Amino acid sequence: MAQSVTRDYALLGKSSEAALANGLAAAEWYHSDVERKAMKALMQRSDGPAIRDTVIWLGAMLVLAVAGVLLWGSWWAVPVFIAYGVLYGSASDSRWHECGHGTAFKTRWMNDAVYQIACFMIMRNPVTWRWSHARHHTDTVIVGRDPEIAVMRPPDLARVVLNFFGILDAGHAVRDMLRNAAGNISKEEASFIPEMERHKVIRVARIWLAIYAATIALSLWMGSILPLMLVGLPRLYGAWHHVLTGLLQHGGLADNVTDHRLNSRSVLMNPVSRFIYWNMNYHVEHHMFPMVPYHALPQLHEMIKHDLPAPNRSIWAGYREMVPAFLRQLRNEDYYLRRELPVTAQPYKEEFHNGGDAVAAE
Amino acid sequence: MVEWIEACGADDVDEEDVIRFDHAGKVFAIYRSPDDRYYATDGLCTHEQISLADGLVMDDIIECPKHNGRFNYKTGEAKGAPVCVNLRTYAVKLENGAVFIEV
Numbered sequence: 258m259a260q261s262v263t264r265d266y267a268l269l270g271k272s273s274e275a276a277l278a279n280g281l282a283a284a285e286w287y288h289s290d291v292e293r294k295a296m297k298a299l300m301q302r303s304d305g306p307a308i309r310d311t312v313i314w315l316g317a318m319l320v321l322a323v324a325g326v327l328l329w330g331s332w333w334a335v336p337v338f339i340a341y342g343v344l345y346g347s348a349s350d351s352r353w354h355e356c357g358h359g360t361a362f363k364t365r366w367m368n369d370a371v372y373q374i375a376c377f378m379i380m381r382n383p384v385t386w387r388w389s390h391a392r393h394h395t396d397t398v399i400v401g402r403d404p405e406i407a408v409m410r411p412p413d414l415a416r417v418v419l420n421f422f423g424i425l426d427a428g429h430a431v432r433d434m435l436r437n438a439a440g441n442i443s444k445e446e447a448s449f450i451p452e453m454e455r456h457k458v459i460r461v462a463r464i465w466l467a468i469y470a471a472t473i474a475l476s477l478w479m480g481s482i483l484p485l486m487l488v489g490l491p492r493l494y495g496a497w498h499h500v501l502t503g504l505l506q507h508g509g510l511a512d513n514v515t516d517h518r519l520n521s522r523s524v525l526m527n528p529v530s531r532f533i534y535w536n537m538n539y540h541v542e543h544h545m546f547p548m549v550p551y552h553a554l555p556q557l558h559e560m561i562k563h564d565l566p567a568p569n570r571s572i573w574a575g576y577r578e579m580v581p582a583f584l585r586q587l588r589n590e591d592y593y594l595r596r597e598l599p600v601t602a603q604p605y606k607e608e609f610h611n612g613g614d615a616v617a618a619e
Numbered sequence: 620m621v622e623w624i625e626a627c628g629a630d631d632v633d634e635e636d637v638i639r640f641d642h643a644g645k646v647f648a649i650y651r652s653p654d655d656r657y658y659a660t661d662g663l664c665t666h667e668q669i670s671l672a673d674g675l676v677m678d679d680i681i682e683c684p685k686h687n688g689r690f691n692y693k694t695g696e697a698k699g700a701p702v703c704v705n706l707r708t709y710a711v712k713l714e715n716g717a718v719f720i721e722v
Contacts, residue, residue, distance in 0.1 A: 283667060283668075294633075296673075297636065297675070300675045301675075302675075302677065358687045359682070359687045359689070360687065363677075384700070387700050387701065388700065388701060391666070391686045391701040394685060394686055395667055395685070395686070451703055453703060454700060454703070546684070547684070547685065547686070547687065548674065548675055548682065548684050548687065
C-alpha cells in the first residue's frame, strides 16, 4: 500500500496520531548483539578524554578570542574568527549532545557544566532540548514523533542552505527564548516537557536574555560589533560545520522504521571533524547504544560493523548519496536510500519497512 | 500478600552489575553493589519502560540504557531528567547462595 498520506511533522498532528496507533511510537528497536561484559567495558565512564578535549576546546577559544580582539580591524582577524566561530557555533553542538546524554565525563558536575555552556553557545534551552533529544532517541525519525528531524520530506532545501549559517535555527531560537522568558511554554513543548520541569525552561531563558542584552548594550556603548562577534554571532558564522556533519546523521534515509541501521548513517571522517563532532560520525552505533561514550564509539564500531551497513567513506561520499536523494524527494517524498546490510548481519526488522511501497534506491 | 521469591543465584550477578528477573508478569532488576550487597527494584525505567538490566551500574546509581536516566538503586530515587518518578525498591535477602526478593 502506498504512503498515501502526506507527512505531518507536527508533534500533535495526524502522523503522530498514526504512529501512536500503529505501534511505531515508543517501539522496541533493533540492537546488534554485544556480549554483556564487552558492553559494560564500552559503557564505562572516565573523565580523562573529555577533560583533555574540553581544555583544548575552551583553551583554543580563549586564545582565538584574544587574538581576534587584538587583530580586530585587520584582515588577519578573518581566519581567527572563522576558527573561533566553528568552535563556538559547531563544536558546541556535539558537546551539548554528548553531555546531555551524561556520557562525556564520569564526574556529573563536569557533564552538567559543559552542557550548560554548550547549550548557551548553540542556543538550545538545556531543559527543552534534553527532553526533545530523549524523544529523538525514543522515536528516531518517526514522523510526527521525533522533534529533531533536520530535513523533512519533501525537503526544504532553502532552509537547509540557510542553516549552514544558522539563520533560521538561530532565529527560531531567539523567538523561543523570548517566548520562554515571557513565561510562555508552547503546546508542542508541553507535549514532551513534564510540568515539573517547565519553570526551569523559563529561568534559563531569562538568564540568557540578560546575557544577550548585556552583550548588545556593550556593543552599542563601544560602537562596535566586536562583543557580538564573540558572543551570539558565532552561532551564525560558525554553524556550518555542525550542519555539514549533522545532515548526514539521517538525511535521505528511511523514516518510520524501528532499526537504526535503516535510518541513521555512519560516516568515516577526518580527525579534525571528529574532534569538532566528538565522534558522532558513528551515528548508527550511537543510536543503537547511547550509553557508550563518544571516545569508545570507534571500538564499538569495530565490534559490530559486521552487523551494520558499510559506513560512508568520507563526508564527501555521504553527500554524494544524500544530495541526489534530497533532490529526488522533491519530486517524490516517499523516496529514500535503502541501506544494504553485509551478509553477516542480522536481518532487518521488516514489519514496518515492508508495510508500504515507498521507493528505495537500488 | 507479601512473599519471598528466589530471584537468582548470588553469583549470577557480577559485582557492580545488574540482571533482569521476570516473575508473575512483572520485571525486576537485581543489583550487586561494589561493596558486595544485593538490591532489587522494579526492572523497567519509570520514564519509558526500558529494561534497566541493560544499563550501567556505577557505585549506587543505575543508568537507563535508552535515555541515560539515573536512579539510586538502593533508594529508588530518580536523580533528574529525563526520569522524574522514583523506582520502587524491594527488600532482599541471601539464603544458601540465592538472592530472594520480597514481593
